[in-house]
Amino acid sequence: MLNQQCRFRHAGIYKAFMFGNPSVIVTTPETCKRILNNDDAFKPGWPTSTMELIGKKSFVGISHEEHNRLRHLTAAPVNGYEALSVYTQYKEENMKSALEWANMEKLEFLTQFRKLTFMIIMYIFLNLESEHLMEALEKEYTVLNYGIRAMAINFPGFDYYKALKARKNLVGVLQSIVGKRRNQKKGYRLTKKKDMMDSLLDVENQNGRKLSDEEIIDVLIIYLNAGHESSDHAMM
Structure with missing residues (x-):
C-alpha cells in the first residue's frame, strides 16, 4: 500500500472521495497530457451530482x-x-x-x-x-x-x-x-x-x-x- 501511494504521489495523482464517487485528482502536466490525449480510455464527462x-x-x-x-x-x-x-x-x-x-x-x-x-x-x-x-x-x-x-x-x-x-x-x-x-x-x-x-x-x-x-x-x-x-x- 505504501509503495502504491508513493507511485501515485510521484505521478501527481491523488485519490479522494468527491462528487459522490471515488475520484482521482491529477496534478502534473505530463499526466494531464496523457489523459487529455487519450480519448479511447478517458471520456469527457461530469459527475452524476x-x-x-x-x-x-x-x-x-x-x-x-x-x-x-x-x-x-x-x-x-x-x-x-x-x-x-x-x-x-x-x-x-x-x-x-x-x-x-x-x-x-x-x-x-x-x-x-x-x-x-x-x-x-x-x-x-x-x-x-x-x-x-x-x-x-x-x-x-x-x-x-x-x-x-x-x-x-x-x-x-x-x-x-x-x-x-x-x-x-x-x-x-x-x-x-x-x-x-x-x-x-x-x-x-x-x-x-x-x-x-x-x-x-x-x-x-x-x-x-x-x-x-x-x-x-x-x-x-x-x-x-x-x-x-x-x-x-x-x-x-
Missing part, C-alpha cells in the same frame, strides 16, 4: 454527437451580429445605469457585476424586466451555483442539499414561463422573436423534432451558468 444540478438534458448529460447538435441549434439564434444587435441598446442603457457608483458609500464590485449580468441575461433569455422576479431567480441561481462546487452531501445544512432545492424552484419558475409561451404561440407564429425562449420553442432538427420542455429548461440553466459567473469575474 453535477448533472443533477445542471440538468441531464443539458450539454453535460448527453452524448458528444447530441451535444454538438444541441449546441448548434441553441447557439445560432443568439450569436452573430443580427442577434446581438437586438440587445445592444438595452445592454448599453443598463450598463450606464448600473455603474453609477459615485453616490454609493460602499460597494462590492463582484456583487454589482453579478446583478448587472444577471439582469442582461434574463432579458436576453426571457425578455424579463421584473426586478422582483429577477431578484428571486438570482437568489436561487446563486444557491445552485454554490452547490455545483460543493461536496455532494445531500443532507440538510449542506450546500449541495440547498442547491437541489434551488434547482427545483428554478425549474418550477422556468416551466411556468415555457408553458405560458407555448400557449401564446398556439394558433399563430411570431414573425419576430423577442428573446431566446422564442427561438428555443421554434428550433428543430433535420427531422423536424423540436425541443422538449425539459431540454429547453436545462439549456437555459447551463447557458446561465456558463455566461453569468465567467462574465462577472472577467469584468471585475
